[in-house]
Amino acid sequence: MSDKKLILVVDDDIDLVEALAMKLESLNYAVAKAYDGVEGFDKIKTRRPDLVVLDVMMPRKDGYQLCDELKQSDDYKDIPVILLTAVTDAISSTNYTHMGGKTTLADDFVSKPIDLDKLMEIVEDNLR
């Protein structure tokens, strides 16, 4: 088994997934890719990642739902989750209000358009 940390990138922006994967691989991470929340959870069950980079608005299952499932699971709650979101200003760093009034806890977030330098710092911080 590789010593590399495994990062799962989940986003329906297919080119963003590819661009992030290229960047993470260049920094010596292993990368798994998924394009919606259902596929994301399947990938997590197949091979547990060390960290998840997770878009919010996605088909089939959005990032809030997937984050909720992970954080409420004894098996997966310790996996750091970084949310990618266009929601800004009115949110705190780790608490989000879902459209339906639910809250979800991620470990950190990055606003879109993504500052890649900042995202890489956050990834590194959460993998320490």
Next chain:
Amino acid sequence: MAIEATEKIRIGGLKFSDEQVLVRLPEQLAAEAELPGVLSALMQQKINVSFFCADHTVPFQAGFCLERDDLSRCRAVLEAMLAAGGPQLDIVGAVGTLIIFPHQGKLAVLGKLLGVFGRCRLPLFSLCSSLSGLAVNTGYPLLEAAAAAIQKVFVLPDNHAPFRPEPLAYPGDGSLSMSLTTPVETVASYWEPLIRIYGITRVSGLSITTVVFPETELEPLGEALQRAESGLGRFDLALMQRIDAHRFRLMIFDRGGLARSARLLPGNTDHGSGDLLSLHGPHFQDRYGVAHAAVSCLHSHGVNVRAVGCTGSSIQLAVPARIGDVAARALTDVFIVPKV
């Protein structure tokens, strides 16, 4: 491992766009020197361009997709740039963009996709690759039929359904439990003086294969691409547009392998070389002026642009050989590139 022509290829999924309009520019406006003005006119009207493709081989070809609601403003500014009585804009309504992903840079994937469109006689207006996707513009009412045909030659994940654009949410609809001054996870429409991107990839000394072929040869061309390099052929960029009612021009940028297989391709084939810049991350659907920023920047620096392909979250700019580094430095005038 080589992929047999009859073998299904596994891909990650399909995406559909909303209904779009495709505008094809007459050669006068498709010329390299004119494009900055065209794109500036669109930017000043705050028109989002979700797909943009230009090929500066004679006869010049350029076209783009936009929302139907933006068409009248688009026509007003572009028709003012045209001589009365001369060639006018060619407008195709009810267009949909179908994207398959990831293409993995495999000519076999491109070839199979073209083969499907040829075999099923689905309309194909233009095609462009992005970092991960192959975007094809076809008839919007035919997206489902195209998807069904594609699934006969590609394997999709279990229970996959084509991704469609998400519905928008706004603070006033009562669905939010907190007040926000901006929509939640919406498609923004904004402009930035400096555009943040995730990186620029430069590939030098690429081989450029240009094929002009009749649309009746679309399926044979697709099959030939699948056989290129014994089924292992790769590409860095693929662009295709109609040059008239019955013919296409396909440009493929690759590392030289396709030139060795060119005798397999139907139609007239030409070869050249160049450098390719790929900018990752500007969400075309999220803002206007992105294509303008790239094209006009290089124009102002005197960099010739052989071809442009903008789709998904990718801008791809083909420049002459050995000019890639100069062009990449020029682009930092308008794009913020991460240090990572």
